Amino acid sequence: MRQNLPRVPKERIAVLIGAKGATRRQLEQQAGCKRLVIDSDSGDISVEWPKTGEFDPVKALKLPDVIKAIGRGMSPEKAMQLLQDxxxxxxxxxxxxxxxxxxxxxxxxxxxxxxxxxxxxxxxxxxxxxxxxxxxxxxxxxxxxxxxxxxxxxxxxxxxxxxxxxxxxxxxxxxxxxxxxxxxxxIETVEETPSGEVSFAELVPGLDRVAAARKLKAAQVNTDDEEEVEEVMWLSDDEEIAWEEE
Known part of the structure; x- marks a missing residue:
């Protein structure tokens, strides 16, 4: 399959081709195309793709943007990051x-x-x-x-x-x-316990709520500040855990 790509300004053609065609080969390899055809006189560019199913269609959609970015002054190495999903x-x-x-x-x-x-x-x-x-x-x-x-x-x-x-x-x-x-x-993902088993959180009412609150508080602490670290280690006045035996 042949696909026409955006035209590149003449002063950017050499950048697209690279020394001894190195950049063009790298682009062909990363895009997964068969051949990148560059007209050095006109700046016209086309690409030949393998048979359907033998190349990534997402990269085929993104390749025109890669060419545009290179044509507009971006280095090929940076522009080729566009091939990421x-x-x-x-x-x-x-x-x-x-x-x-x-x-x-x-x-x-x-x-x-x-x-x-x-x-x-x-x-x-x-x-x-x-x-x-x-x-x-x-x-x-x-x-x-x-x-x-x-x-x-x-x-x-x-x-x-x-x-x-x-x-x-x-x-x-x-x-x-x-x-x-x-x-x-x-945010903690609460996993379902197997049938017939009792989780530790069920044995200690309020544990999930307190643990989530303290985890959120700890996530906002500046670890370089010793006073903040020491403060978060102690229970607040309004923190209380009640538990009872079955």
Missing amino acids: DWFFEIVDLRNFVGKRQNQLRRVRSRLIGSKGRIRRMIESLTGCEISIYNSTVVIVGDELGLAFARQSVEMIASGSEHGTVLSMLEKGRKRQRIEMRSLDA
Whole structure:
């Protein structure tokens, strides 16, 4: 099966092919295709796939985005992460924010990159995404949650927001994610006991409730703070466990 892929700018063709075709071969191997055909003159690209059932259809759907990302300035190594099931692709057109004026596009690109690339690296670090800024576009690849935060950050900066405001938003978002993850970790899955057997929790009424509350509290403790650690080791005034013999 033959599939046409997005055209790549001529200045990016060499990057896509790689030294002695190394990048093209790597892409063919990771995508599971038979052959990647690149026209060095026009930038046209097509791919030949094996017979149906002999390749991953999800990778066939994602390969066009990989080519787009490489064509828009992203390194092939970073772009190929898109072949993972849980990684996705976003592209932001800066002209939608500042028009086609080159001086304005340069200004926005500079703000997104920051001094020595600092702002871009911080956004990547806080969202877990990869970002490429090329001409009038910004390419973002990452998982679903990180992608949403990264896109919001790019759009806020392109709209004129201060760097501090954007980074603060990302920090709060990351803290909120940590709390949600800790809360999920604190939820205990109650397994059904075999018929005729009595669980320990049934012998000690209230144990499940207290244990869940203390586990959630412990998950929110800063382990580097000795006072917090010591405090969580003691029962609170309102904590009481009652039990009785059968």
